[in-house]
Amino acid sequence: MTQKYSLPYSHVTPEPAYLNRRAVMAGIAGAGLVAASGARAQEVPVFEIQGFDTTETPNSFEEITSYNNFYEFGTGKDDPARHAHALTTDPWSVEIDGLVERPGSYGLGDILAKVDIDERIYRFRCVEAWSMVIPWNGFELNQLLNMAGIQPSAKYVRFETLYRPEEMSGQNRPILDWPYVEGLRLDEAMHPLTLMATGLYGKELPNQNGAPLRLVVPWKYGFKSIKSIVKITLQEEQPVNTWKAINHREYGFYSNVNPDVSHPRWSQATERRIGGGVFASRVATLKFNGYEEQVADLYRGMDLSKNY
Ligand SMILES: Nc1nc2c(c(=O)[nH]1)N[C@H]1C(S)=C(S)[C@@H](COP(=O)(O)O)O[C@H]1N2
Numbered sequence: 679m680t681q682k683y684s685l686p687y688s689h690v691t692p693e694p695a696y697l698n699r700r701a702v703m704a705g706i707a708g709a710g711l712v713a714a715s716g717a718r719a720q721e722v723p724v725f726e727i728q729g730f731d732t733t734e735t736p737n738s739f740e741e742i743t744s745y746n747n748f749y750e751f752g753t754g755k756d757d758p759a760r761h762a763h764a765l766t767t768d769p770w771s772v773e774i775d776g777l778v779e780r781p782g783s784y785g786l787g788d789i790l791a792k793v794d795i796d797e798r799i800y801r802f803r804c805v806e807a808w809s810m811v812i813p814w815n816g817f818e819l820n821q822l823l824n825m826a827g828i829q830p831s832a833k834y835v836r837f838e839t840l841y842r843p844e845e846m847s848g849q850n851r852p853i854l855d856w857p858y859v860e861g862l863r864l865d866e867a868m869h870p871l872t873l874m875a876t877g878l879y880g881k882e883l884p885n886q887n888g889a890p891l892r893l894v895v896p897w898k899y900g901f902k903s904i905k906s907i908v909k910i911t912l913q914e915e916q917p918v919n920t921w922k923a924i925n926h927r928e929y930g931f932y933s934n935v936n937p938d939v940s941h942p943r944w945s946q947a948t949e950r951r952i953g954g955g956v957f958a959s960r961v962a963t964l965k966f967n968g969y970e971e972q973v974a975d976l977y978r979g980m981d982l983s984k985n986y
């Protein structure tokens with residue numbers, strides 16, 4: 679049937695990793711993590727410390743919460759911080775439907791009572807070629823999908839953001855097709871790196887970052903990490919994601935971070951790390967955003983320049 683992961687979450691990101699990274703690294707050195715792909719259990723190489731690399735300091739809370747993309751509140755980087763307070767995030771529920779055993783409306787409180795919240799310090803790379811390092815709190819998406827029960831015929835997961843123009847001012851304008859939609863292949867969705875974030879820096883997720891529940895897929899461009907999710911659908915067909923629908927020559931479905939495949943209007947070989955101030959410099963972009971060892975197997979045999 680569907681994939682199950684038996685890895686101890688603590689091996690991926692022991693908490694409190696960002697406070698105590700050196701100690702933690704000693705603990706996980708040599709620990710392989712087991713990710714099952716289909717029926718075949720496979721050894722994923724030792725988790726590269728890249729996810730919480732000592733050489734990469736997390737961005738500040740201030741940086742992470744003041745430079746955002748959340749077009750439901752406007753297209754300026756400071757628009758979300760200025761306007762997203764208008765969003766009511768409690769009560770919140772997520773409709774899970776399609777090819778699941780237990781479709782229905784899942785209240786956020788009920789979800790949170792059943793999942794393990796971890797801390798994950800991930801690189802975050804926007805398709806616009808800026809990046810940050812973000813200490814998220816959240817749970818693996820596979821826990822939520824397993825809660826709903828995945829039917830054997832499910833192949834993709836479709837996600838939808840809230841549509842509430844009274845509170846999301848940008849939705850009154852034709853900036854994008856509303857609601858914002860994203861999608862993942864089921865094996866991508868089940869991967870232990872794929873997170874449903876509920877917080878950052880140990881605090882509740884700020885509205886501008888996609889409260890109360892947003893996807894984080896660290897090896898893909900930021901637009902895949904859809905915010906303020908209200909609907910999850912398991913289906914057989916590949917979902918049509920918002921940015922691909924707008925311009926399929928520039929934005930694809932897979933959207934894996936790839937320094938070798940340029941955006942038609944700019945190179946993806948380097949990125950600008952936010953927060954460097956006068957020392958801001960461009961750093962090399964890594965394949966799969968530095969998570970190649972964890973995720974490359976998902977794409978064996980695929981031409982990533984075609985499946986961009
Ligand atoms: N619903 C929704 N989700 C979204 C977006 C958006 O405009 N609307 N922007 C995406 C883009 S382009 C990026 S880079 C990230 C930004 O996340 P952050 O503001 O938390 O850094 O959110 C993604 N998720």
Ligand SMILES: [Mo]
Pocket residue numbers: 747803804805806899900901
């Ligand atoms: Mo982005």
